[in-house]
Amino acid sequence: MDDSIVFATDDVVIGTVRSLAGGRVFPRHVLVFPRTVMPLDIHYRGTLTATPASVLMCNQSTSFRLGEESFPGAYDWFGVSDSFLIDLLGSYERPVSLMAPFRFLEGAPPPAILLEERLLLGEIAAGTLDRAAVEETVLRLARAVVRAAWRAHRVRRVVTAGELEAVEGVRAWIADNPASDRLLPELAAMAGLHPLRLCRLFQYRTGMTLTQFRNRLRLSLALELMAGSAGSLFDIAYSLGYSSHAYFSDVFRKTFGMTPTDARALLKGHGDAAVIGAVSRIVAQSVSAAM
Numbered sequence: 001m002d003d004s005i006v007f008a009t010d011d012v013v014i015g016t017v018r019s020l021a022g023g024r025v026f027p028r029h030v031l032v033f034p035r036t037v038m039p040l041d042i043h044y045r046g047t048l049t050a051t052p053a054s055v056l057m058c059n060q061s062t063s064f065r066l067g068e069e070s071f072p073g074a075y076d077w078f079g080v081s082d083s084f085l086i087d088l089l090g091s092y093e094r095p096v097s098l099m100a101p102f103r104f105l106e107g108a109p110p111p112a113i114l115l116e117e118r119l120l121l122g123e124i125a126a127g128t129l130d131r132a133a134v135e136e137t138v139l140r141l142a143r144a145v146v147r148a149a150w151r152a153h154r155v156r157r158v159v160t161a162g163e164l165e166a167v168e169g170v171r172a173w174i175a176d177n178p179a180s181d182r183l184l185p186e187l188a189a190m191a192g193l194h195p196l197r198l199c200r201l202f203q204y205r206t207g208m209t210l211t212q213f214r215n216r217l218r219l220s221l222a223l224e225l226m227a228g229s230a231g232s233l234f235d236i237a238y239s240l241g242y243s244s245h246a247y248f249s250d251v252f253r254k255t256f257g258m259t260p261t262d263a264r265a266l267l268k269g270h271g272d273a274a275v276i277g278a279v280s281r282i283v284a285q286s287v288s289a290a291m
Contacts, residue, residue, distance in 0.1 A: 003017050004016050004017075006121065009131055011081040011083065011084050012078065012079070012080055012081070012084070012138050013028070013078070013079040013080075014076065014077070014078055014079075014134075014138070015076070015077050015079070016075075016076050016077075016121065017075050017076075017077070018074045019073070019074065020066055020075070023063055023065035023066075024063065024064055024065070025062070025063040026058050026060060026061065026062055026063075026077070027060065028060050028079040028080075029059055029060050029080065029101055029102065030079045030080075031055055031058075031078045031080075031141075031142055032050070032055065032057075032058055032075050032076075033052075033055055033076040033077070033078075033114070033117050034050045034051055034052050034054075034055075034056070035052060035075050035076065035224060036073060036075075036224070037049065037050070037051050038050040038051075038073045038075070039066065039067035039172060040065070041064060041065050041066075041067050042062065042063070042064040042105070043063040043064065045062075045105055046161075046164070047067060047165075048105065049168060049171050050075075050106075051171075051175050051217055051220070052114065052217070052220035052221060052223070053108065053114075053208070053213060053216040053217040053220050054106045054107060054108040054109075054206060054207065054208070054216075055107050055108075055109065055145045056105060057104060057105060057106065057107060057145065057146070057149060058102070058105075059100045059101065059102050060099075078142060080138070080139075084139060084142075085098065085101050086098075087139070088139070088142055088146050089101055092146065102149075103153075104150070104152075104153055106149065107147075107148040107149030107207060108148050108152065108206060108207035108212075108216070109141075109144040109145045109148045110148075111216055111220065111255050111256065112255070112256055112257070113144045113145070114216075114220050115223060115256055115263065116137070116141060117141055118223060118267060119266055120137050120138075120141070122266075122267065122269055126269060148207055149207065151207075152204070152206075152207030155204070157201070157204050159201060159204065159205075163197075163201055164201075164205065166191035166192055166193055166201075167191065167198070167201050167202050167205045167206075168205075169190065170187050170191050170198065171202070171205075171206065173187075173190065174187075174210075174213065174214055174217065175217060178217050178218050178221055178241060179218075179239060187210065198210075215251070218240040218241060218242070219251070219252065219255055219256075221240060222236055222237075222248075222260070223263070223267065225239070226260065226263060226264040226267055227267035227268060233245060233248070233249075233260050233261070233264070236260075248260065
């Protein structure tokens with residue numbers, strides 16, 4: 001397993017995994033930002049298809065392993081100190097249990113958070129941020145993830161194990177087929193659920209509607225493709241199910257506040273200072289709108 005620590009202070013540790021082989025047990029409480037689709041078997045929590053559209057919250061000693069070894073698991077992880085956890089969760093949990101502080105397994109923050117996380121890793125690699133700036137950014141990103149998770153579970157629902165398995169099946173199918181526009185009745189038939197029940201359970205499980213999940217998945221996968229490949233933006237848009245480059249650009253700009261061309265330059269470390277400085281403002285606006 002290619003596991004590297006890229007940043008470490010008393011309060012924050014950041015690591016990257018680019019080739020997950022076998023299982024993983026975390027020695028501390030962490031946030032996991034998937035970079036790929038990863039079917040996971042999580043100890044005591046069942047199966048889950050992790051995608052770049054959401055963030056996992058793993059308590060210390062949480063273990064997971066790839067459900068299918070053929071998938072190239074890759075992710076970033078943020079470990080934070082107990083004092084940071086109390087700050088993060090104090091508004092939602094009283095008192096905060098430091099044995100198992102995260103009650104929910106995943107959160108779906110605004111997409112701009114996912115872009116800033118990727119840019120943070122790039123700035124750390126480039127050495128353009130001091131330690132205090134990195135810690136401040138990690139705390140802001142983590143706060144957005146926690147807020148999204150706790151807001152999504154404000155309404156309790158009675159859900160059976162079979163229904164959760166059906167919802168996970170739908171999520172896995174969409175993750176495997178992000179370019180597909182399969183309609184709600186077809187997805188509901190696949191799950192063996194009434195369409196309205198599927199919509200409610202999917203949002204309860206993931207924090208997103210089916211449409212939001214598909215859109216965020218496509219955009220987060222686009223970020224990975226833009227950063228890691230030399231393919232044209234047209235090819236990336238087409239591979240993810242967008243009918244035209246113009247439509248992709250419009251959706252991307254409305255979501256991230258910048259064009260795909262500017263975002264690709266940032267992700268590859270070639271963006272200018274004005275665009276880089278705008279990212280935090282975009283994130284702040286997204287988070288405020290979600291509150």
